Amino acid sequence: MNYQTLKVRFQDTICFLQFHRPEANNTINDQLIAECIEVLTLCESTATIVVVEGLPEVFCFGADFKAAAGENTGTQTVPTQGPEALYDLWLRLATGPFITIAHVRGKANAGGIGFVAACDIVLADQQAVFSLSELLFGLLPACVMPFLIRKIGFQKAQYLTLMTKPVTVQQAHAWGLVDAFDSQSDALLRTHLLRLKNLSKTGIQRYKRYMSLLHDLQAPRAAAIAANKEVFSDPENLARITRFVKTGLFPWEN
Numbered sequence: 001m002n003y004q005t006l007k008v009r010f011q012d013t014i015c016f017l018q019f020h021r022p023e024a025n026n027t028i029n030d031q032l033i034a035e036c037i038e039v040l041t042l043c044e045s046t047a048t049i050v051v052v053e054g055l056p057e058v059f060c061f062g063a064d065f066k067a068a069a070g071e072n073t074g075t076q077t078v079p080t081q082g083p084e085a086l087y088d089l090w091l092r093l094a095t096g097p098f099i100t101i102a103h104v105r106g107k108a109n110a111g112g113i114g115f116v117a118a119c120d121i122v123l124a125d126q127q128a129v130f131s132l133s134e135l136l137f138g139l140l141p142a143c144v145m146p147f148l149i150r151k152i153g154f155q156k157a158q159y160l161t162l163m164t165k166p167v168t169v170q171q172a173h174a175w176g177l178v179d180a181f182d183s184q185s186d187a188l189l190r191t192h193l194l195r196l197k198n199l200s201k202t203g204i205q206r207y208k209r210y211m212s213l214l215h216d217l218q219a220p221r222a223a224a225i226a227a228n229k230e231v232f233s234d235p236e237n238l239a240r241i242t243r244f245v246k247t248g249l250f251p252w253e254n
Contacts, residue, residue: 006035013201015049019053027066029067031040044096050100057106084225090117091218101192105127107166110134117148123181156176179218
């Protein structure tokens with residue numbers, strides 16, 4: 001299988017799904033969302049574990065601002081798939097019939113935190129940092145929040161959102177966003193996989209189905225999508241994004 005934005009490999013019943021957009025800082029675009037959904041659809045019947053990875057310096061940096069600014073099309077548009085597809089992708093990671101592991105190296109920002117929060121287990125290296133930068137541009141991590149609140153609680157999610165600055169892996173671990181971290185995160189991942197691969201597909205499926213009943217991520221979906229569409233259709237926000245893409249300047253900088 002050939003993908004434009006991912007590198008995918010299978011090792012027995014383990015799927016390794018790697019974001020691979022080095023030219024775009026591993027940001028999220030329509031193609032990446034569609035390809036992730038395609039892989040997870042395949043994994044529903046073939047995989048017991050899905051490992052989500054990025055590049056050594058950046059796990060995922062959130063929305064592709066160049067696409068949002070219309071640099072690729074010449075017009076300012078929100079992604080054609082809309083936030084529905086991204087929310088549903090995270091929903092599949094959170095509730096699908098497989099164990100999902102986020103293996104975070106480097107930076108996880110904005111929508112990248114959505115992937116982290118949606119996964120069942122989060123492993124990281126010692127240099128990993130985590131941030132929600134949306135409010136700097138007048139945006140909201142609207143679709144991220146239901147998943148993040150489920151993982152670390154309301155106030156910690158709110159603090160991360162309002163402060164807009166990165167937190168260290170040590171802080172993320174203390175908050176419960178990261179389950180384990182090590183300077184040799186590849187070895188840490190292997191140790192976890194050696195244990196997890198012994199679990200049966202049926203057992204995993206039943207467990208995930210039961211856990212999804214305890215915290216309903218479908219309930220906030222409509223509100224999250226509406227809030228996302230509101231901020232990404234605001235002309236002032238699009239102007240801030242366009243200016244940042246063209247000049248590298250934040251909204252408060254001259």
